[in-house]
Amino acid sequence: MQRFINDPDDIVDETVRGFVRAHADRVRLSPDNPRVVVAAGAPVQGKVGVVTGGGSGHEPAFLGYTGKNMVDAVSIGELFSSPTGKSFHDAIRAADGGAGVAVLYGNYAGDNMNVNLARKMAAKDGIEVATVIANDDVSSAPFAERDKRRGVAGEIFMWKIGGAKAASGASLEEVRATAQKAIDNCRSVGVGLSPCTLPAAGKPNFQIEPGKMEMGIGHHGEPGVKIEDLKPANAIADEMVEMVLADHGLPAGTEVAVLVSGLGATPVNELYVLYDRMADRIEAAGLTVHRGYVGNYFTSLEMMGATLTVMALDAELKELLAMPTDVPGFA
């Protein structure tokens, strides 16, 4: 394993320490909890707090989206594991400016349980909490069972929109409803070209044979829904767009935001190669690309692969998308 590791058990603590140190102008560590990172200016009195959290190993997600006009506090779990209920609770407390807190997170068993625990604890503090659960990954369950689908890179848009809405002075219910609209308007799909390795294991979780690819792979290397021969970039792009749009069913003329995220090890130039073709196909389907995002936004350690997220836009979402942010992970 050719990696920068001390003791694998310490990697999350070291990451958080390095992160808070590097971005001291924008974030700080919670004084109560070394697994909670808080935006420099948070909490803002009278503003709805925005909280997220999730397992580590997806950097810049989750902690990289902490900062001005986006996430107020983030709770941090072990590699690929939900943060504790206590950490979600401490993040909620750190983000609370008296107007309630929106917890915007992804649909994973652990996160659901831990957020529920945190919610109960926050209720005792008298903090009003609303939740939005991202479920944008089309290949994780059929459309009819959308509540089983997992949250993937669409969460970036959910945080961007929810954070901007909160910054605009909206109420908790408005923030919740708008973040919910954002994620409802998102569909994502991932493709994996190589596995990833948890440092404690020292060898890949799973295998992808050279010359094959896993369509529908999860952000933790959960196996995909289909193993296929590795195809040229354009053919992969076509297949991903097809899966997303088939599920989306958007009327012609819809404006969309498109996010192509690398899974960690794929060179960034290849993400642009994918994007170029995806934008072609999306436009050929009668949609209009309002804005594109290409980069390593939500990764899976050193996995080779990429995700595509398409978010349908309306006037409100476009305006909120345009609000500037100042967070380490969002260029």
Add this chain to the structure above:
Amino acid sequence: MQRFINDPDDIVDETVRGFVRAHADRVRLSPDNPRVVVAAGAPVQGKVGVVTGGGSGHEPAFLGYTGKNMVDAVSIGELFSSPTGKSFHDAIRAADGGAGVAVLYGNYAGDNMNVNLARKMAAKDGIEVATVIANDDVSSAPFAERDKRRGVAGEIFMWKIGGAKAASGASLEEVRATAQKAIDNCRSVGVGLSPCTLPAAGKPNFQIEPGKMEMGIGHHGEPGVKIEDLKPANAIADEMVEMVLADHGLPAGTEVAVLVSGLGATPVNELYVLYDRMADRIEAAGLTVHRGYVGNYFTSLEMMGATLTVMALDAELKELLAMPTDVPGFA
């Protein structure tokens, strides 16, 4: 090779097309040259133009630093190959707002020759050109032969400072002198943990045995100066800091900016692990870290590894560093 590739010969054109499309709000393609990307607002009449350029495969470098308050126009080469003299010339023309153009680039044989060609062409157009040649890589030549050293991630600071100086309304000579000061104040070192693969070759350029690492590796996988056993992250961080500071020789109390860039495939959390330790050692050496930058700023396709850059600061550099930018590659 588990990668997103169509025809390897097309990858640069596809990348540039995807890039310009995704970031149409911030950049545009030169109408004269499909290998020149220009900032949306450039040229600004009366402002010194800032140009860079280099081989592809280092994304977000070089094209990702095009935009407000940073680079006005960038010329783009094949993978790991200098752009043509014509592309440098076209970038110079696109950036020229009548106040001259500063070409801030890295010290590579090809780039030197092609910039020289471009300079001659620009002289015929009556455009005044100044150049700064980055040479921050301490392991590429001894201190006594600094003019042989190559430019690596210190170029990010050179562009940031040069771009900000130009945006502040400075003259060409002032921009040149300040960008020169920035790079003179930078020292960098890289370490490689795994090789990278040019798509046209389909197999790694060179080998790094599992369990080994190459200290002093170049951004194109040019072999390092020392092959060592792979060590824990902290020991690697210590060695890198030592190499940089030994060459730098900064007096105690100096404020510095620290940039840790991944080479492509190393997970971002591990860069923070390195950063945390590096900041410790830099502070233990009596220096003060004014600001840290951690991420994939200057990559080498899918190489595993990282670079460390330390830039000594003064009041002017601190102020220029703080100027906001709006470019795709800089969070």
Add this chain to the structure above:
Amino acid sequence: MTALPNAGAGALMQEVAAAVVENRAWLSELDGQIGDGDHGFNMAKGFGRAAERIGAADTLDSALNTLSEVLIGEIGGSMGPLYGMMFSDMADAVAGAEAIDAQTFGRMLHAGLDGVRAIGSADVGDKTLLDTLVPSVAAYDAALAQGGGFADALTAMTAAAETGRDSTRDMVARIGRASRLGDRSRGVLDPGATSCCLILVTLADGVARRLDG
């Protein structure tokens, strides 16, 4: 003996923790095949940390509470809340008892099961730790109801735990990370069912040894 003194049962829980730590790689390997590969690492981190804070002389409820606090407060994941609530509710069931007899142990098992059910929402057949836990508790009950002693009930529980764990091999996951796999989740033991079996079997074995001694 027909009952286990509550005081001193900390040592028993240290044995359970040691068993989890020992099986760390195997549990993560199972999870790697149908999940995300972290199960063994997080379990070992939680149980290992708890073991350092549990004294051998601790009461069972105190040891269970320590374990629960570490899991809920420091480990997270799915196991933090699931096992955390299980052990916390188990602790409540034995708190204050001088000694733990067959009936008290049974009440403790039920409390643990209820704790898991309250926080998760899986059922038998979903390929989760409930496929171990539910039949184990039922077998324990049945052995007592049929007139068996504490030791007999523990033996029955052990056998049921192993059968329950093995039953997950041929199941298709309907909940959690593995559920999207559909048929591809077949053929691998469920990691949670496996760790749950390990916990119950080690517990039963430790109690039985102490009853003998």
Add this chain to the structure above:
Amino acid sequence: MTALPNAGAGALMQEVAAAVVENRAWLSELDGQIGDGDHGFNMAKGFGRAAERIGAADTLDSALNTLSEVLIGEIGGSMGPLYGMMFSDMADAVAGAEAIDAQTFGRMLHAGLDGVRAIGSADVGDKTLLDTLVPSVAAYDAALAQGGGFADALTAMTAAAETGRDSTRDMVARIGRASRLGDRSRGVLDPGATSCCLILVTLADGVARRLDG
């Protein structure tokens, strides 16, 4: 024949281009060992593209100019300017000639060498293409000075090109990407010296065949 008609020498340059394209992988492999692995790919891209634009009936100067324009205008790297200037200056040296005799060919070689020297700043012994080019030109001159004919001079040039290329194997690079390698650059042929040899040998061979024919 003692001279090559200028018109129709496009075919000759197509042969040179084909030789470069054929050796694409080898040239990149050499560059991978002591450089960045792109030499063969960029050379093949440039020469391949130029070959498509060169007509078999073109004059030598027109073919050389086409090649130079592609290298300088579309390929870049180190080879764009170095070979670009070399071919452009070579074209100037033969432009307007009806036929290219031994003297004209010699002037062309010198012009090419001067073109490379003007843009780079390497010397013999630095482990670059000059280690092929300089002795080749010298051997060509010497053969003519000793009273040899065009064909003899070409044979001498070929031998010197191969010796020059091989001489780089034991050199330590003092310029370019390989220079930081120090002693580790020893043992591998210089990619530029190798491609330069390929160009000169193919050119000499093509001219000689045409003189024979």
